[in-house]
Every structure is written in C-alpha cells, then in structure tokens.
Amino acid sequence: MGRQDHSQPASTAGFVVLGLLGDGPRSGYDLAALAGRTVAHFWPVTRSHIYGELPRLEEAGLVRGRDVPQEGVPDKRIYRVTAAGRKALHQWLTHADLGEPRLHHPLLLRLFFGSALDAGEIDARLAEHAQTAQARRALYQTYLARAGEARAETSAQAIRLRQLVLRYAIRRQDEELAWVEEVRKTLAEG
Amino acid sequence: MGRQDHSQPASTAGFVVLGLLGDGPRSGYDLAALAGRTVAHFWPVTRSHIYGELPRLEEAGLVRGRDVPQEGVPDKRIYRVTAAGRKALHQWLTHADLGEPRLHHPLLLRLFFGSALDAGEIDARLAEHAQTAQARRALYQTYLARAGEARAETSAQAIRLRQLVLRYAIRRQDEELAWVEEVRKTLAEG
DNA sequence: CCGATCATGTAATTAGTTACATGATTCG
DNA sequence: CGAATCATGTAACTAATTACATGATCGG
Numbered sequence: 005m006g007r008q009d010h011s012q013p014a015s016t017a018g019f020v021v022l023g024l025l026g027d028g029p030r031s032g033y034d035l036a037a038l039a040g041r042t043v044a045h046f047w048p049v050t051r052s053h054i055y056g057e058l059p060r061l062e063e064a065g066l067v068r069g070r071d072v073p074q075e076g077v078p079d080k081r082i083y084r085v086t087a088a089g090r091k092a093l094h095q096w097l098t099h100a101d102l103g104e105p106r107l108h109h110p111l112l113l114r115l116f117f118g119s120a121l122d123a124g125e126i127d128a129r130l131a132e133h134a135q136t137a138q139a140r141r142a143l144y145q146t147y148l149a150r151a152g153e154a155r156a157e158t159s160a161q162a163i164r165l166r167q168l169v170l171r172y173a174i175r176r177q178d179e180e181l182a183w184v185e186e187v188r189k190t191l192a193e194g
Numbered sequence: 195m196g197r198q199d200h201s202q203p204a205s206t207a208g209f210v211v212l213g214l215l216g217d218g219p220r221s222g223y224d225l226a227a228l229a230g231r232t233v234a235h236f237w238p239v240t241r242s243h244i245y246g247e248l249p250r251l252e253e254a255g256l257v258r259g260r261d262v263p264q265e266g267v268p269d270k271r272i273y274r275v276t277a278a279g280r281k282a283l284h285q286w287l288t289h290a291d292l293g294e295p296r297l298h299h300p301l302l303l304r305l306f307f308g309s310a311l312d313a314g315e316i317d318a319r320l321a322e323h324a325q326t327a328q329a330r331r332a333l334y335q336t337y338l339a340r341a342g343e344a345r346a347e348t349s350a351q352a353i354r355l356r357q358l359v360l361r362y363a364i365r366r367q368d369e370e371l372a373w374v375e376e377v378r379k380t381l382a383e384g
Numbered sequence: 385c386c387g388a389t390c391a392t393g394t395a396a397t398t399a400g401t402t403a404c405a406t407g408a409t410t411c412g
Numbered sequence: 413c414g415a416a417t418c419a420t421g422t423a424a425c426t427a428a429t430t431a432c433a434t435g436a437t438c439g440g
Contacts, residue, residue, distance in 0.1 A: 047298060078436070104330075108297075159309050175373060221420090245422085267419070
C-alpha cells in the first residue's frame with residue numbers, strides 16, 4: 005500500500021524477536037539474554053536466531069536499528085519496533101496458526117522402552133529427573149519473585165501475563181514431581 | 195571384539211527404532227504406525243527417520259531384516275532385534291545422556307507477547323487451546339483403555355510402564371486445562 | 385593471568401518435517 | 413470412481429544447535 009516494504013517475517017523466529025523487542029528497545033545481545041531467561045523455556049531461540057532475524061526485520065521495515073558507540077565495551081546496535089512491526093506482531097498473535105504444543109521428553113522415552121530395566125536402573129533415572137525438575141522449579145520461582153521489578157515500558161498487563169506464564173512453568177515442574185511419585189508408588193506395589 | 199560390527203547407532207532416532215522393535219518384530223510401515231500412536235507424542239519420530247535408520251541398524255548388526263512376500267498387498271521386510279541390539283539398547287537406556295525435557299508451547303509464546311491483545315483475543319486462544327487439550331486427553335484415555343490388549347511378546351512390566359507413560363500424558367492435559375482456568379480467572383479479576 | 389561480561393556475527397552440522405514417487409487392493 | 417490402506421523409499425527443505433572467530437575491559 006505505501007512505498008515501504010511492510011512484508012511479514014518469514015519464520016516464527018522473526019516474530020519472536022519482534023515480540024521480545026515489544027518489551028522495549030534492545031541490542032541483539034540483550035535480546036538473547038532476555039530470551040534465555042524467558043521464551044527459551046518454551047520456545048527455541050538462540051543468539052543465532054536473533055542475529056539472523058534482526059537485519060531481515062529491519063529490511064522489512066518492522067524494526068529500526070541505531071548504532072550506539074560505547075567506550076570500554078564494544079559498540080552496539082539498539083533496535084526498536086516500528087509501527088508496522090507492531091501491526092505485524094498483532095496480526096501474527098491473533099491470526100497465525102502455530103500448531104499444537106510439542107514435548108521432547110527423554111524420561112518418558114526411556115520408560116516406554118524400559119521393560120528391560122530393573123527397579124534400580126529405573127529409580128536412578130527417576131531420581132535424576134526429579135532433581136532437575138526441582139532445580140527448574142526453584143529457578144522459575146526466583147523469576148516470579150523478580151517479575152514485579154520491570155522496566156518503565158512494561159505495562160501492568162504485560163507483567164500479569166508474564167506471571168501467568170511463570171505460574172505455568174512452576175505448575176509443570178510440580179506435575180513432573182507428582183508424577184514421579186506416582187510412578188515410584190506404582191512400581192513399588194507391582 | 196568379535197568379527198561383526200557391533201557399533202552403536204549414531205543418532206537417538208536409531209535407538210528409538212531399536213526400542214520400538216523391542217516390542218516385537220515389525221516392518222518399517224508397522225513401526226511408523228506404532229510410533230505414531232506412542233513415542234511420537236513425546237519424541238519426534240516419523241516414517242523418514244524409521245526408513246532411514248533401519249538399514250543403518252542392520253549394517254551395525256543390531257537388527258536383522260527378512261523379506262516377506264505377500265499377495266494382494268506389497269511385499270514387506272520384517273525386522274527383529276539381535277542380541278547385540280538388545281545390549282546396545284540397554285546400554286543406551288542406562289548410560290546415554292539425553293538432556294532435559296524440551297517444550298514448544300505456542301500458547302505460552304503468544305501470551306508472553308500478548309500485552310497488546312484484548313480480553314476477547316486472549317480468550318479465543320485459550321478456548322482453542324482448551325479444546326485441543328480436551329481432544330488429546332480423550333485420545334490418550336482410549337489408548338489407556340486399550341493398553342491391556344497387547345501382543346504375546348509384551349511383558350507385564352512393559353504394559354505397566356506404558357500405562358504410566360499414558361497416565362503422564364493424561365495428567366499433562368489435565369494440567370493444561372486447569373491452567374487455562376487459572377488464567378481466565380486471573381484475567382477476569384485483574 | 386584467568387575467567388566472566390560485553391558485543392556481533394558466520395559457518396558448519398544435526399535434527400526434523402514435508403513433499404515426491406509408485407502401485408495394487410479394498411471399501412463405500 | 414475416489415479415498416483409504418498397505419508398503420517402501422528418497423529428496424528437498426526448514427528449523428535448531430553448536431562451534432568458530434574476534435577483541436576490549438574488569439574483578440579476583
């Protein structure tokens with residue numbers, strides 16, 4: 005319609021970067037850090053994705069970057085979402101079909117094949133799993149405790165939604181733990 | 195040590211095929227069907243993986259295939275695990291490090307970025323999610339009901355473990371549903 | 385002096401999905 | 413007659429992870 009290129013990002017990764025940037029202007033480095041303690045827990049994003057998408061998004065007119073010279077530390081490039089970017093993100097949030105949740109669960113995989121394992125071997129795996137679930141739960145709990153301290157740009161609604169996502173993550177670990185107990189009990193009885 | 199090649203499969207996919215075959219001899223086609231209603235729910239396996247791995251496993255001496263001519267339907271090749279294969283599987287089950295569970299969750303992703311969405315848009319996504327969770331729950335429930343009817347090769351221990359894995363899947367959907375309710379309540383209040 | 389943090393990118397590789405290709409038979 | 417089932421494979425592609433490459437500064 006206009007004379008600028010307002011095309012959509014090709015991949016989901018592009019929208020994820022766009023979404024992260026919705027929180028406020030950030031450099032690729034900062035985005036990667038933010039992603040690592042947030043969305044990366046339920047969607048795969050790495051530095052490589054971010055640095056790959058940023059120039060694409062800029063070319064499409066969805067973000068705009070500005071070089072910020074620094075002393076001592078390396079210079080950086082700060083990106084912010086454009087109006088077109090916000091529009092594209094909203095469109096994606098409301099209309100794109102992202103498919104169903106997918107789970108990669110090594111313990112389930114092993115248990116499914118585990119008829120050749122003895123009680124001790126199964127229990128070792130269960131204990132391992134419970135331990136990492138415990139650790140994750142603690143991590144998410146600290147995130148939740150810190151969730152209130154946000155930037156000025158972050159709206160009350162945004163904070164509420166993020167807390168709900170963290171609640172999910174915590175509940176999920178609780179479920180893992182509860183299930184491990186169920187498995188232990190069942191195998192002890194049988 | 196011997197004169198045969200008893201090397202390990204390179205990828206996890208290879209062990210998954212090996213594990214599926216532990217249930218009894220099957221063709222690639224049958225393995226794909228079995229995988230589709232079992233492990234594929236918590237580990238990615240498709241026909242392509244299976245047909246790719248089968249020859250590799252055979253070369254490594256972990257499975258052995260036998261051609262079975264058929265009339266009417268196409269001929270097939272039935273594979274069964276060798277002693278070396280069973281050993282390799284056990285080794286993998288007890289020693290390999292498969293990493294932590296990974297989740298791809300589109301709804302969480304959207305909610306995390308959803309500060310620009312209004313109540314109606316969020317609710318539409320939640321409803322959608324609840325519906326698919328409901329459907330999945332029902333599916334796993336029917337699997338569980340049928341879990342007793344197994345092949346002769348399947349041990350009582352194997353059946354018990356499979357039921358526990360299904361219990362996990364059902365509980366997980368219940369959790370999704372419960373969480374959706376929590377989100378709805380919280381957003382209605384706030 | 386060693387490791388961490390800040391900062392940006394690319395390259396290589398592995399993993400995973402979807403499409404293509406073929407062909408007989410059975411069921412509605 | 414069209415769709416589904418049986419049956420096996422490959423090719424093309426997209427997605428995701430890990431490694432490589434560079435270089436200053438700061439704290440212990």
